[in-house]
Amino acid sequence: MIIGLPRELKPDERRVALRPVEVGRLVEAGHEVVVETRSGADAGFSDTLYEASGARIAASAEAVFEQARLIVKVHELQQNEPSLLRPEHILLASLYCEANRGRLDTLLHAGITAFAVEHVVRPLSASSVLGGEIGALEGVRLLLAPHGGTGRHFAGHFGLEPARALVVGLGTAGRGALRVLLGLGMSVAGFDIDPLALEQARLDWPGRDFTARPVEDLPEHLPGADLVLNCVLWDKMRRDHLITRAMLGRMKRGAVIVDVAADRAGAVETSVPTTWLSPIYQVQGITHFCVENLPSASPEAASTGYSRMIYDTVAAIAEHGAIDAARRDAALGRGLICAGGKLVHAGAAQVQGLSFTPLAAL
Template identity: 40%
Template sequence: MKIGILKEVKDGESRVVLTPTEVKVLSRNGHSVLVEKNAGLNAGFPDQLYLEAGAEITQLAKDIFEQSDMVVKVKEISPKEYALLQPGQILFSCLHPAANKEEVDVLLEKKVVAITAEDTHRFGSPNCEVAGKLGALMGIQYLLSTNGGLGKLVGGVGGVPGIQALVLGGGIVGKSAVDVLASLRAQVRLLDINIGVLREAQFLFPKNVTTGFSNQETIKEILPNVDLVINCVKWPKQRADHLITREMLCMMQKGSVIVDISADVGGAIETYRPTTFNEPVYTVDGVIHFGVDNIPGAVPNTASIAYAASVFPHIHSIANNGVEKALIDDEYLRKGLTAFKGVLTHEETGNIQERQWVKPEELLN
């Protein structure tokens, strides 16, 4: 199979979906790998390393699309890439289809086999861990007075306690954020709706981390004393309510910070809107909001190595066995199947966008 690795075009995104390590394995298995020029450069993988691994370097994304059976990348395809898709081509990337009707229209029209990578992880994406840890560090940074914040030091000093941090959601993202904050001696409150998650956190984290059940009333009690809020809750897209509303911002101190790692417009944080690393923050009612929706892009070397290792088994299986057999053999890969040659196969997208969809199992017989 001929596999094409694209250079990311999203603002502030420097990750690469496969490193030379994975390319070498594909080459040894008889597959051809095309890499767009400088696709891995900002992640620490110059073209020469890909050449040594057996890849061919191409000058343009257009060349990748025209020559590849399967196109792989980290982030969703951009509007300028829509026209480059080829009928029957396999696309593997983080598509976020439920929130992008225009993209889904193109995937169906082009009759590609599109796989949403974020839904295929057996043990959760490494990007979640990266985002949680980095989101905590970003929040700490914007608490500095030089960045418009309260002017508080995360761990405090003798006689002055550390910051009060509220983490919403105890999944991979939330636990990773708590890990950083707790290690820097912040006073952390972790809220979740799952007693098992909260019980685990009691034993996992030191005593500067306390837990509670996540609901709006509890959050209202906590907000007046909170310096930093980190949202790690992936809010169901069909819900119209929020965990923290615009009205609730008046309870918070001026110069406090909200970091929304889940980055859902209309999600758990009503006042969230996406930003980039060029202008990462905005202020609403005196509260600083950090809204970058691709936080791991700031640490492309670490994120690329971990992410490539996690998705490579899927890409390798598709290359070796063909996409249909790979889908039949792996239920996690099937969970990510979004469009199959003109048929929508992604449940969340079908429900949110009110489209007809078919279960992958039915389509694949």
């Protein structure tokens, strides 16, 4: 199969979906790989490295889409990319299209087969851990007085208490946030619905200023928090929130909310996705930082993790074809959004109120 790697077009996105080393493995397996020029430049992977791995370099995205059948990306389609689609294309990318009708309709109208990485690889550990760490660093920076924060120092000095942080969700992203915040000396409380996650966090951080609490206790801790990090990816069918707009009124003036999940009105009711160009906004005196593509701030590490994470999926689709691969692997089947203009993903159908065709019926 011919695999295409176009350059990412999302603003401030510096990642590339496949590194030269994974491209080389695909070539060795008998596949062809076409890479748009400078796709990996921001992550430290030159065209020369891709050529050495056996890839062909294309001068444009148009050339990649024209030659390749399997298109591999980090993010959903951007700018003119939908116009380049043909029904025979297979798309593998982070799509997040259940709650985005326009994005979903684009895939269906093009008649392509599309897989959502976020449903195939669970959790998205390669991206999540970096998101948690970078989000924590940004949150600490925004606490400083010049940025409008509470001005409390992250570590305790001169008999003063350190800044207080709350981490909501103790999965991969939450653990990354804990590593940064506790490493800096902050006072941290972690929240989760899973008793096992809470107990594991306690075992991971003995002797630190850390407590693990059930998520039901979160509201009572908000008034004392300087920084809140949400690391919970919210179910698109839910209409409730862990942190409501009304709760902001009980928080400190200058407190910061970092929404690593960046779900619009998700776990945090007042969350709206932002970009690195304009990363923050304020609601009731509370700074919100909700940048969607946090890992892109460390493009080499993020690209390495993403490429390793999706390689087996790319190889399976290239070897067996989209539908056969989805039938062979339950994870791939779970991530199949559409095929030949038919909606296959039950979750997207439920959110959008559409009918769907199960994988078994294709």
